Amino acid sequence: MISEAPDATGAAPAPAERPAPSGAAADTADDARMGFSAPLWRAIAVFRAASVGYAVFLMAQHLDLLARPWAAWSVLAAMAAWTAASTALYARPHRRTRALLAADLAVAFGCLAATVLVVEPGYLRMAPPLTTTWFGGAVLAAAVVAGRRLALGAALAHGVVDIAVRTALGLTISAAVPRGVVLLLLAGYCVGYLANYAAAAERRFAEAVELEARTRERERLGRSIHDSVLQVLAMVQRRGAEAGGEAAELGRLAGEQEVKLRALIGVRHGAGAAPAAAPAAAPGPTGARGRAAESTAWEAASLTADLTDLLERHSGARVTVSAPATAVALAPHAAHEIDAAVREALGNVERHCPPQTGAWLLVEDEGERVTVTVRDDGPGIAPRRLDEAAAEGRMGVAQSIRGRIADLGGTVEITTAGGQGTEIEMRVPR
Structure with missing residues (x-):
């Protein structure tokens, strides 16, 4: 039974992680690009830790119903150890891969299936399997890393394993089983949907910021060019026309280049910005270079x-x-x-x-x-x-x-x- 699974979705979902390169540099780049995901992973880590504490409380409350107490405590120790390890691994953006998720789900299903070996049949009449709500952490991780479809599959598989455990212990299937599966389905679907939606919104936001930065840089360069190159070309065109002869031809060529340059910096809104340069000195009556x-x-x-x-x-x-x-x-x-x-x-x-x-x-x-x-x-x-x-x-x-x-x-x-x-x-x- 996963009665606390919905609580895991209380934290605001963050965008799903995109594949990232390995290495320390990847951590810095991904953390800067996907800052919204960090609070979600912290919330999942807190949920796992709290779930381990809840599992310890339930086991201590029903010690007399444990067939192999030492084995049951070993399962809880494994859950606590994996909680610490997964928290550290998921904290690194470049390690949030499907391989880590597969290991996460394998540990969660293994601890769930171990219930059949360490408890008496009466334990499941009084309490949920050993994993209790802790299994929900793996479902939420699947929703963020791989999307809602895999999260839904993990939730359904939890129901299948739970039924198998109860059947092996000779128990009837109670209403707790479908109720837990439904809660996991809702949690996995909601977190997966919102994570995917937030990831798309964050990508659009990053594109908009990049476009604005390019536009500002293009305008800054355009002002610099206008204050220097364009004015010089315009002056050459005027003086050439006034002087006549070969100077007039030079002025005509300068005028053509002025028109082309104005079109280049004034029309190509989608062009990538050139590397930032120091503003050019503008000619003027007051001595711009000085x-x-x-x-x-x-x-x-x-x-x-x-x-x-x-x-x-x-x-x-x-x-x-x-x-x-x-x-x-x-x-x-x-x-x-x-x-x-x-x-x-x-x-x-x-x-x-x-x-x-x-x-x-x-x-x-x-x-x-x-x-x-x-x-x-x-x-x-x-x-x-x-x-x-x-x-x-x-x-x-x-x-x-x-x-x-x-x-x-x-x-x-x-x-x-x-x-x-x-x-x-x-x-x-x-």
């Missing part, structure tokens, strides 16, 4: 960076910077990402507005967040122009500004009107 070296040194020397100091370097004849008198401290990565977004916004003013266009850069420290606003008095942005630019693969606003600020958990609001200039407000939380 700032990149300074940024690296700053990050190495301090845990915070002064956003005001970074943004004041954009000040010039056409750019007015208004910032607090005190430092605006941010994490170095956040400060440099905001600086790169501002550099892209000012670059757009330089590229797309008349030469006399002025720009204003406002920095506001609001405690829990920092707001940076870039305004210009240029002609403004035509309606739907930003959407068209993104569709064409031009990612200055979509990636270099919006993408950077979004990665920092912030928001970007763009206000523009024909003939009234453009305002880009970037809000970044601390």
Whole structure:
């Protein structure tokens, strides 16, 4: 009789184990990938240990009904030893194989069948077989390792062996036998079903995380390329067209390569991400290569960076910077990402507005967040122009500004009107 079998399913089921390579490295990889399975195996181990204690209690209560007490205690010792061994073996992900499961079931059926050799017939009238609820641990392990079908088969086989034991002792089949089988069937089916469902959900979650990581890396590389290679190619195309002659041909080729590169980094969403690289230095009126070296040194020397100091370097004849008198401290990565977004916004003013266009850069420290606003008095942005630019693969606003600020958990609001200039407000939380 397996009256406590349903208790084993009280713990939240975890995903079934997939085949894993052997070795210590496999343990680390599998534990990181299948963290949800560890609580389930711990619950099965606790269930086995508690079941051994329950079996000892029942045997001590019916000592007078044991035909061979020494043999009965030997069976309980074997159950306790296998409980300790299986707990240690199942704790290693790469050892959760069908071979270990076969040994687990063999020990469980052996201890169950040994009941016929060590008890008097009256023992089974007063108590279940020696294994009691302990047999349920093997059924639950089968459900997790091999699925619900094998768990159901093990539960049915338990009923067959239980009937054989009682028949050998000359007993009639009581209602305890089918009741125990039904409880094992329910426990094995439920745990097997939920383990399989959780494994599928975990695989989809891992795929989604991997896809998001690839997308973020592709966008980061796209921003870096936009800030360097694409702008250089666009400049070569413009200067070549202005110069004419052989330079015009060079400009045309540069323009073709710019289009192809924009399509490569802007359309291939499913492409695998390239290995992470350090962000490329972006050309600009403030000397990007020098700032990149300074940024690296700053990050190495301090845990915070002064956003005001970074943004004041954009000040010039056409750019007015208004910032607090005190430092605006941010994490170095956040400060440099905001600086790169501002550099892209000012670059757009330089590229797309008349030469006399002025720009204003406002920095506001609001405690829990920092707001940076870039305004210009240029002609403004035509309606739907930003959407068209993104569709064409031009990612200055979509990636270099919006993408950077979004990665920092912030928001970007763009206000523009024909003939009234453009305002880009970037809000970044601390």
